[in-house]
Amino acid sequence: xxxxxxxxxxxxxxxxxxxxxxxxxxxxxxxxxxxxxxxxxxxxxxxxxxxxxxxxxxxxxxxxxxxxxxxxxxxxxxxxxxxxxxxxxxxxxxxxxxxxxxxxxxxxxxxxxxxxxxxxxxxxxxxxxxxxxxxxxxxxxxxxxxxxxxxxxxxxxxxxxxxxxxxxxxxxxxxxxxxxxxxxxxxxxxxxxxxxxxxxxxxxxxxxxxxxxxxxxxxxxxxxxxxxxxxxxxxxxxxxxxxxxxxxxxxxxxxxxxxxxxxxxxxxxxxxxxxxxxxxxxxxxxxxxxxxxxxxxxxxxxxxxxxxxxxxxxxxxxxxxxxxxxxxxxxxxxxxxxxxxxxxxxxxxxxxxxxxxxxxxxxxxxxxxxxxxxxxxxxxxxxxxxxxxxxxxxxxxxxxxxxxxxxxxxxxxxxxxxxxxxxxxxxxxxxxxxxxxxxxxxxxxxxxxxxxxxxxxxxxxxxxxxxxxxxxxxxxxxxxxxxxxxxxxxxxxxxxxxxxxxxxxxxxxxxxxxxxxxxxxxxxxxxxxxxxxxxxxxxxxxxxxxxxxxxxxxxxxxxxxxxxxxxxxxxxxxxxxxxxxxxxxxxxxxxxxxxxxxxxxxxxxxxxxxxxxxxxxxxxxxxxxxxxxxxxxxxxxxxxxxxxxxxxxxxxxxxxx
Amino acid sequence: xxxxxxxxxxxxxxxxxxxxxxxxxxxxxxxxxxxxxxxxxxxxxxxxxxxxxxxxxxxxxxxxxxxxxxxxxxxxxxxxxxxxxxxxxxxxxxxxxxxxxxxxxxxxxxxxxxxxxxxxxxxxxxxxxxxxxxxxxxxxxxxxxxxxxxxxxxxxxxxxxxx
Numbered sequence: 001x002x003x004x005x006x007x008x009x010x011x012x013x014x015x016x017x018x019x020x021x022x023x024x025x026x027x028x029x030x031x032x033x034x035x036x037x038x039x040x041x042x043x044x045x046x047x048x049x050x051x052x053x054x055x056x057x058x059x060x061x062x063x064x065x066x067x068x069x070x071x072x073x074x075x076x077x078x079x080x081x082x083x084x085x086x087x088x089x090x091x092x093x094x095x096x097x098x099x100x101x102x103x104x105x106x107x108x109x110x111x112x113x114x115x116x117x118x119x120x121x122x123x124x125x126x127x128x129x130x131x132x133x134x135x136x137x138x139x140x141x142x143x144x145x146x147x148x149x150x151x152x153x154x155x156x157x158x159x160x161x162x163x164x165x166x167x168x169x170x171x172x173x174x175x176x177x178x179x180x181x182x183x184x185x186x187x188x189x190x191x192x193x194x195x196x197x198x199x200x201x202x203x204x205x206x207x208x209x210x211x212x213x214x215x216x217x218x219x220x221x222x223x224x225x226x227x228x229x230x231x232x233x234x235x236x237x238x239x240x241x242x243x244x245x246x247x248x249x250x251x252x253x254x255x256x257x258x259x260x261x262x263x264x265x266x267x268x269x270x271x272x273x274x275x276x277x278x279x280x281x282x283x284x285x286x287x288x289x290x291x292x293x294x295x296x297x298x299x300x301x302x303x304x305x306x307x308x309x310x311x312x313x314x315x316x317x318x319x320x321x322x323x324x325x326x327x328x329x330x331x332x333x334x335x336x337x338x339x340x341x342x343x344x345x346x347x348x349x350x351x352x353x354x355x356x357x358x359x360x361x362x363x364x365x366x367x368x369x370x371x372x373x374x375x376x377x378x379x380x381x382x383x384x385x386x387x388x389x390x391x392x393x394x395x396x397x398x399x400x401x402x403x404x405x406x407x408x409x410x411x412x413x414x415x416x417x418x419x420x421x422x423x424x425x426x427x428x429x430x431x432x433x434x435x436x437x438x439x440x441x442x443x444x445x446x447x448x449x450x451x452x453x454x455x456x457x458x459x460x461x462x463x464x465x466x467x468x469x470x471x472x473x474x475x476x477x478x479x480x481x482x483x484x485x486x487x488x489x490x491x492x493x494x495x496x497x498x499x500x501x502x503x504x505x506x507x508x509x510x511x512x513x514x515x516x517x518x519x520x521x522x523x524x525x526x527x528x529x530x531x532x533x534x535x536x537x538x539x540x541x542x543x544x545x546x547x548x549x550x551x552x553x554x555x556x557x558x559x560x561x562x563x564x565x566x567x568x569x570x571x572x573x574x575x576x577x578x579x580x581x582x583x584x585x586x587x588x589x590x591x592x593x594x595x596x597x598x599x600x601x602x603x604x605x606x607x608x609x610x611x612x613x614x615x616x617x618x619x620x621x622x623x624x625x626x627x628x629x630x631x632x633x634x635x636x637x638x639x640x641x642x643x644x645x646x647x648x649x650x651x652x653x654x655x656x657x
Numbered sequence: 658x659x660x661x662x663x664x665x666x667x668x669x670x671x672x673x674x675x676x677x678x679x680x681x682x683x684x685x686x687x688x689x690x691x692x693x694x695x696x697x698x699x700x701x702x703x704x705x706x707x708x709x710x711x712x713x714x715x716x717x718x719x720x721x722x723x724x725x726x727x728x729x730x731x732x733x734x735x736x737x738x739x740x741x742x743x744x745x746x747x748x749x750x751x752x753x754x755x756x757x758x759x760x761x762x763x764x765x766x767x768x769x770x771x772x773x774x775x776x777x778x779x780x781x782x783x784x785x786x787x788x789x790x791x792x793x794x795x796x797x798x799x800x801x802x803x804x805x806x807x808x809x810x811x812x813x814x815x816x817x818x819x820x
Contacts (some may be wrong), residue, residue: 016717195717331675521742522742533745533746534741552746555755579801
């Protein structure tokens with residue numbers, strides 16, 4: 001209770017302090033209904049579709065969430081880095097390899113930044129790429145079936161934060177390093193960090209037909225914290241920009257020690273130059289270990305392999321590869337406007353927005369207007385790179401997105417607001433409070449040449465009093481604004497899942513007609529498939545019992561199995577032989593120390609059950625599939641280990657002795 | 658219930674007239690032959706106990722099927738393969754199972770009805786008088802739409818002729 005009082009007074013003090021800052025948490029509530037017509041703008045009539053798909057990061061839930069906008073209706077949870085008992089992802093034999101890493105099986109991660117694939121700088125709706133921050137990985141979600149198709153681990157990295165952003169033809173997915181580490185990993189004193197800990201900026205190539213990723217090369221960098229990144233586009237295509245903090249290379253109490261210098265850097269990487277160096281054989285092949293997991297759409301199975309080599313380019317020794325641009329203190333977001341000319345560095349601790357000019361950066365590079373170097377990498381003169389500075393537009397700028405009319409929209413964490421300003425003139429046009437403490441924001445097509453300035457989604461970090469209280473932990477608040485007018489108008493306020501870090505929004509027309517409705521049973525090449533009553537069977541191989549089972553409305557075949565013994569490992573290979581849209585069946589086995597599996601039409605999946613005691617145990621369909629769903633069940637008889645009960649199986653006494 | 662079936666039959670006949678006139682023939686109005694149907698004693702099939710109506714072509718894309726004298730064995734073989742993959746789970750060829758057995762089905766249903774039932778099951782069990790009765794006869798177990806094309810349904814039909 002004492003703690004509670006203490007906490008309450010701290011919070012009260014905090015609220016008092018912040019409410020003094022411009023546009024801060026005023027405490028007065030505003031929301032849909034406060035302005036006339038807001039409800040109509042987000043109303044999607046029953047049976048009608050939303051105009052946009054939004055792919056929201058699920059943060060520490062490890063998953064990606066597909067929403068419809070403007071209604072903010074949750075359409076699907078896409079399991080990526082965390083096990084999902086609802087579908088069986090990460091529990092079935094087919095999907096478990098997707099969560100394998102060089103450290104072994106990991107059931108969770110922290111999913112940050114979704115980025116939708118592009119062609120010619122426009123979103124094309126083929127794939128969404130996302131990053132795991134904790135154990136560095138990049139995943140590719142296929143938008144034909146909204147499933148995770150591939151996960152690749154990023155070696156020589158830690159805190160995979162400035163990821164997974166793509167170049168404008170999806171040539172590369174880029175992954176950075178937030179936490180410098182010894183490369184290769186080795187036992188050494190932490191206090192020897194400076195100069196010895198390193199970072200990697202990793203470029204993953206993408207096969208344009210299959211989407212399959214591969215590590216093309218890594219750029220070895222000084223051990224700064226690479227926070228966020230965005231690709232150059234149009235005129236600046238060929239470059240990639242990363243914000244950095246902790247250029248002090250502190251390793252303890254970073255809160256203070258990484259905030260000593262007045263400026264940190266934007267690292268500008270010339271990846272076309274990197275390609276040249278690779279061609280010239282300047283890359284050094286280093287031994288390492290990382291996992292590469294690929295889903296096969298014919299066998300419905302993920303294959304996990306460990307790879308052991310990576311090609312490295314050392315930024316300190318290869319001129320023209322990387323330039324450091326001094327920027328606002330400890331910048332967070334690194335955002336490039338639709339024309340590719342302006343690179344916005346959101347100065348988290350300086351409160352200034354520094355607008356760098358691509359043309360000026362090129363000029364400074366050409367004329368070698370350097371003010372020094374760090375680890376052999378040239379540092380450009382600050383004033384030679386900037387188009388201008390938005391002075392004190394708010395407190396704690398984090399991220400900026402753009403519309404198609406030359407405006408930028410920036411979130412301010414501390415002053416809890418979103419500010420609209422004109423990119424060319426850096427003039428502030430509007431500011432609206434956000435509830436509370438916004439982080440990322442998203443405009444449809446935001447990270448591309450062609451944003452669609454219709455809606456703005458603000459993803460807040462703190463919820464407080466926005467919804468009915470549900471105890472101490474609250475879901476993060478999302479707020480949707482209409483940005484078609486001069487002033488931003490708050491339309492909708494809705495709770496999100498996990499902590500969304502960034503989102504990708506795309507017009508539904510680019511995705512919806514390409515989605516699959518079923519998996520073709522003819523093309524099912526799963527080794528455990530049973531396509532009909534002629535194939536169903538139960539086989540014993542030592543202590544392993546393999547059940548090849550089918551499911552269709554509304555029965556399993558077989559639904560009676562006898563001859564299983566205590567100590568056996570039973571593999572249920574279950575095929576949904578329906579070929580109709582949206583008729584999945586579930587499979588759940590009593591006492592299985594596992595999840596259910598939800599099997600969609602045409603697919604085969606495998607659940608393992610290790611019966612521990614003799615008895616007769618039911619299994620059943622978990623997804624209400626027809627009027628006879630409650631009848632969709634079966635039994636497995638488990639006999640003692642030394643029993644002579646013959647292995648038999650059947651349905652309605654067929655095949656049964 | 659009987660009255661309802663008759664009404665539906667009447668509606669069906671009327672609908673038939675309408676579609677004739679669409680083909681460019683001069684519209685000839687024929688009074689629905691309700692009186693005549695009333696006189697007939699319905700014949701019930703021995704398999705499912707449902708009134709036989711060989712004029713019922715069902716609801717769906719298949720309007721007319723010509724069945725040659727001899728069975729096309731190659732087509733029947735193809736149909737058997739499709740049937741085993743998509744239908745066998747619920748329809749055993751010669752005995753009642755989850756759904757009716759297809760053996761002898763062409764003696765109690767029109768070929769068009771059979772194909773429409775395969776292609777368009779949701780609408781059939783909701784609206785077709787025979788299919789509605791069959792749904793009740795088979796405990797409300799729904800016929801799954803297996804995404805069968807017209808071409809594949811025709812092959813399955815040929816297979817049924819061999820049973």
